[in-house]
Every structure is written in structure tokens, then in C-alpha cells.
Amino acid sequence: MLAALALLVAGCAPAPVSRTPVIHPTIVSLNPCTDAILAELAGPRQVLALSHYSRDPRASSMNVATARRFATTGGTVEEVLALDPDIVVGGSFMPPATRAAFARLGIKVETFGIASSVAESEAQVRRLAVLAGHRAQGEALVRRIDTAVERAHWSGKPASAILWQPDGIVPGKRALVTRLMANAGLSSQSAARGMGQADYLSLERLLADPPQVLLVAGNQRGQHHPALRDLHGVIEAKFDPALLFCGGPTIIRAADRLAEIRREES
16 A cells, blocks of 8 residues: 555656756856957856956956956856856966866866967857857857958068067067967068067167067056157057957957058058
8 A cells, every 4th residue: 555655656746857958058257368258259147257357457358348247256266166157267277276176066167278370269269159159149259350350451561560568578470469460461570580479679679670660568668768769760559468468359459450550651
């Protein structure tokens, strides 16, 4: 009798509910470059937090006003755990201990390196779009990037140029911004002289061998020295440091600015 009753109760129990895949997973971004892309693909309800860098005008690669629509985090495991995201997106240099902690807590982690070409950046956009469940928005962003790069393309004779970054350093020849310069008809003179990524360019060396175009992206004392005004035939232009390091939508603004500078030089 008891056995029959147990079978009856079991038969009346509701069937197990199969969990459907999450189409738009919640995400926390710990990297300013992925911040900028995710802000284009998804809203604050899905992107639970961006990195704190994106609210800092000195470190952000996106519009700070847009970044303020999102919550931010300092990137600690405790902060992220409190938000309970489905996915954490970070840079490829995420500390192994941090990544291991997320794994122990069952939080999926996706890491992204520094894109060194437009193609690499577009691949990252597509990957983030798939992760976020917004493939169409990703393809739309890729088309906008392609259009901006094509719009900035310079088919004439290139001008020699130096991009003088914060702390007086220059980009390497494989940096994304160097390739965007070349696309706009601005050939990196520092790379042609054998200088590599983050090499220091002194004022004296610049004055001894000036380029046709000087892009100043820093605010060091030497980068505003009066002697620079005495360089004949050199076009000096400001370049926003926020455009230096990230791909994604940053490429659009960087390409447009470089095209504007190239037109001024010509």
C-alpha cells in the first residue's frame, strides 16, 4: 500500500524543467577596450559593470558620459561575485590567481588581447557580439569600422609622421595606431628609424630629425617646448590619447582624426 502511494505521489510530481540557454548573458567587463565594444553592443541591464578606467578621462577609450550610464568595478573578485554575472570579460594579462578564483566560483571568463590590426579588432568585435548574443549589432559595428578605414585611406604619397605619446614614447611598427596612420598616408618616421614600441623619443632627437607631421598625444613639458614652433615645414597636430590603444569603435574616431590631419598637411 505504501509503495503504491509513493508511486502515485511521484507520478503527480511536476516534470523537471529543462533550462533553456541564456540568449543575452549578463556580463562584467574588466578591460577598457572591451568596455568600449560592449557599450556599443549591449545596455546597462546586460553589462552589469565596466572597468573603472572607462570613467576616467585619462584612461578611458570611450565617451566618459556613456561610461557613466553603466556601473563600474575595481575588478576585485569580491566586487564581481556580488554582481553575479554569467560571464567576466577581461584582458589577456588577467592575473592567474584572479582567473582561478572565478573558475572556482563557476563564473565563465573570456580574455582578449591587444589588437594589432583592424582585422584582429574586428574578430574581437564579432567574438564579443556572439558572447553577448548580439551578432547583428556586432556586424553593424564592423561595417562602421570598415567604412571609417576606407574613408581615411590615402592613396597618394605618404608624409613622414611621428606620434609622440604620453611620457614621450612612440608606438611600434606593429601597433594598431601605426597601421591606421599608414592607411591615412602618415608613415611612421620613428618606426623607420628603428624605434620600437614604447621607445622614448627625446626633444633633442626630434629637433635634429623632424618629420613632416608631428602628432602630439602627450602633455609633457618637452612636448610643448617653444623650439617646436621654430621647425619649418612641420605640421603639428593634437591627437587624443584616448585613441591610442584600443580597437573596436575607437578605430572609427582614430581613423577620422588621422584623415583630418592628413588633409591639413596636404
